[in-house]
Amino acid sequence: MKKKNTILFLGISSIIILIAAQVLIIKGIIKTTSEMLPLRYRSLSIEARETIRGSRSVDPFDTVKFLLNQYSTIVAFELPEITDEQELTEKKKEILEYFSGVLIMEEDFSNFLSAYYESQGFEKDFNHRIEIQNLDIISQDTFHIYRNENFRDRRTRGRGGLDSPEREARSSVFTFGYQEEGNYYSLNFRYIIDFSDKRKLILQESATSLVMSIFSIVVVVLLFMVTYRNLMEEQRLSNLKTDFINNMTHELKTPLATITVAGKTLEMEMIRRDESRVLETAKLIGKQSIHLNQLINMILEISMWERTQFQLDKKPVDVGEVMNDIVSSFKSGPGSIASLNQKYNFNGAKADIDLIYFTTMINNLLTNAVKYSDKEPVINVEGFADDKNIFIKVADNGIGISKLDQKHVFDKFYRASGGNIHKYKGLGLGLYYVKKIAVEHGGDVTVSSKPGKGSIFTVNIPYK
Ligand code: ADP
Numbered sequence: 001m002k003k004k005n006t007i008l009f010l011g012i013s014s015i016i017i018l019i020a021a022q023v024l025i026i027k028g029i030i031k032t033t034s035e036m037l038p039l040r041y042r043s044l045s046i047e048a049r050e051t052i053r054g055s056r057s058v059d060p061f062d063t064v065k066f067l068l069n070q071y072s073t074i075v076a077f078e079l080p081e082i083t084d085e086q087e088l089t090e091k092k093k094e095i096l097e098y099f100s101g102v103l104i105m106e107e108d109f110s111n112f113l114s115a116y117y118e119s120q121g122f123e124k125d126f127n128h129r130i131e132i133q134n135l136d137i138i139s140q141d142t143f144h145i146y147r148n149e150n151f152r153d154r155r156t157r158g159r160g161g162l163d164s165p166e167r168e169a170r171s172s173v174f175t176f177g178y179q180e181e182g183n184y185y186s187l188n189f190r191y192i193i194d195f196s197d198k199r200k201l202i203l204q205e206s207a208t209s210l211v212m213s214i215f216s217i218v219v220v221v222l223l224f225m226v227t228y229r230n231l232m233e234e235q236r237l238s239n240l241k242t243d244f245i246n247n248m249t250h251e252l253k254t255p256l257a258t259i260t261v262a263g264k265t266l267e268m269e270m271i272r273r274d275e276s277r278v279l280e281t282a283k284l285i286g287k288q289s290i291h292l293n294q295l296i297n298m299i300l301e302i303s304m305w306e307r308t309q310f311q312l313d314k315k316p317v318d319v320g321e322v323m324n325d326i327v328s329s330f331k332s333g334p335g336s337i338a339s340l341n342q343k344y345n346f347n348g349a350k351a352d353i354d355l356i357y358f359t360t361m362i363n364n365l366l367t368n369a370v371k372y373s374d375k376e377p378v379i380n381v382e383g384f385a386d387d388k389n390i391f392i393k394v395a396d397n398g399i400g401i402s403k404l405d406q407k408h409v410f411d412k413f414y415r416a417s418g419g420n421i422h423k424y425k426g427l428g429l430g431l432y433y434v435k436k437i438a439v440e441h442g443g444d445v446t447v448s449s450k451p452g453k454g455s456i457f458t459v460n461i462p463y464k
Helices: 002-056 062-081 085-105 108-119 165-171 198-205 207-267 269-273 275-307 319-332 355-371 430-440
Strands: 127-138 142-147 173-181 185-194 315-318 339-345 350-353 378-385 389-396 444-450 454-462
Touching: 002 108, 002 185, 002 198, 002 207, 062 085, 062 127, 062 185, 085 127, 085 142, 198 207, 207 269, 207 275, 269 275, 275 430, 315 319, 319 339, 319 350, 319 355, 319 378, 350 454, 355 378, 355 389, 355 430, 355 454, 430 444, 430 454
Parallel strands: 339 378
Antiparallel strands: 127 142, 127 185, 173 185, 315 350, 378 389, 389 454, 444 454
């Protein structure tokens, strides 16, 4: 019990540690993935722009640049002419709107970017927008048209600058910046990519590690469960074997001790002179020798089954007649102390049966019905048939079997543990034998029982 708990405790603890470790690893992977994502999309986007430049010998913003150059040439001459402050503000607003409008018209680059992402195995669906950071019109003077509060020029920030990964990860936005210098303008803008479901994107990226982690946890848990079950089963069998050896020693010792005592008695001259006592002792020795022989045969037979195939010599027999014979001879032998009722309705069914094994099977059930009784045994034997099987029920009013023991009573060497184990002698083989014989006949045996009320064993054997 202690060993069992220790193994359980160690097993469950290591599984918990494993799961915790895996959770930490996954968290780490997700964190790294989400930090790497903006960097990866940014370098992909720069790659895409370079590819367009390389393959088409044009910059994706060439059209935009052309339009802005034309427009800025005009406004560069208009702006120094404006003296009215109000008018200047209006003009600046108009210029900003024009620049924004032209930049928004850009579609080419986004479509190419989407196709490029897809070709590299990345997410192709994204929203984008372009945000002007700084716009100056350069004439004799420099006219500041617009400047974003957060904008820092290239001397501090660098061309194509990128927000810090942490900020990117939180905002779910990936950006890269551009600086365009026209003849009469200087423009900084940010191309902003926004994935609506960034969490999904990160999960997709870490899917392999996630699946492998979950898989490894499931395998370890299964492995532990199987090993634990095997270990417990082994322990149970080993306990059963120890019990069996103890029981067997006890069973064998009893007749052996009687024979030894009887032999010693016969050595006594006083006894030898009394012929009736000699006869009585000899009979006792004979009876105990038979019992001993039976026990040894039973053990030998069981071990024979283990090594060789179980060979039945089946013949078609009238089940009703056979049952009558078996129960009658039981009544006149060990069943004489029981009140035994029988009721058969086999409809003349003839089943293929090995008579010797079948008799042993029914006898074992009847013997147990008498043996496991704490009052005068009342045994009801019932037999009937449906269109495929014959059924034989042996019901007693004995001590009954607990639900837990019912699961194991047909196991080899199993003896119910309910306190009475030494009161009722046995080797735990009788019901194992019953089950084996029923199964070898193509049938089965079941038990239903209530502790203190009695038990019903039902054998079924196919006959068609
Ligand atoms: P054994 O009788 O040698 O112990 P069996 O295989 O015949 O072995 O039975 C296994 C166990 O099932 C017994 O130890 C007993 O506890 C329980 N058992 C069997 N038959 C009955 C019965 N008719 N009533 C109550 N308990 C029974």
